[in-house]
Amino acid sequence: MKRGSVGLVGFALLTAVAVACGGNDDDARTTPITSAGTGPAGASITVNLKNWAIEPSSATVKAGTVTFRATHEEEGHGGHGAGEAGATHQLVVARLQDGADVGETKFGAPLLNLADIKVGEEKTGKAVLEPGRYELSCLVVDGDDNVNHYEKGMYALLIVE
Ligand SMILES: [Cu+2]
Numbered sequence: 001m002k003r004g005s006v007g008l009v010g011f012a013l014l015t016a017v018a019v020a021c022g023g024n025d026d027d028a029r030t031t032p033i034t035s036a037g038t039g040p041a042g043a044s045i046t047v048n049l050k051n052w053a054i055e056p057s058s059a060t061v062k063a064g065t066v067t068f069r070a071t072h073e074e075e076g077h078g079g080h081g082a083g084e085a086g087a088t089h090q091l092v093v094a095r096l097q098d099g100a101d102v103g104e105t106k107f108g109a110p111l112l113n114l115a116d117i118k119v120g121e122e123k124t125g126k127a128v129l130e131p132g133r134y135e136l137s138c139l140v141v142d143g144d145d146n147v148n149h150y151e152k153g154m155y156a157l158l159i160v161e
Pocket of ligand 1: 049139
């Protein structure tokens with residue numbers, strides 16, 4: 001029985017490591033690391049998150065590995081402080097269900113989720129996208145004011161060709 005218990009300890013350790021790695025909700029970090037400078041360069045797109053819209057730098061993008069750079073630019077009137085509605089945004093990339101349109105919350109599991117982007121900050125992540133229709137969205141709901149960013153209009157269509 002000694003072998004069995006050693007095996008169990010090993011399994012428990014592996015599980016603990018897996019849980020520790022999985023505890024980070026930043027999906028981008030689970031992307032396998034590839035050596036820079038090799039292979040074909042994937043498409044990249046900048047997506048500005050603002051109150052209350054999502055503005056991709058392009059409405060279409062080539063299929064393959066797509067790099068998303070999510071920005072949250074300061075607004076002309078001085079922006080908004082921490083704790084105010086719209087102080088933090090998120091970029092979720094998900095494939096639209098067949099026949100669905102943006103703004104209907106009819107999208108699949110997130111393929112990329114860049115969360116907690118404050119004014120003046122930006123975050124970058126990659127997703128491998130097949131040709132199709134995708135929805136970019138911010139699903140933040142500000143608790144104090146009960147402001148639902150998606151309902152405010154924070155969604156946009158992205159066509160992958
Ligand atoms: Cu938002």
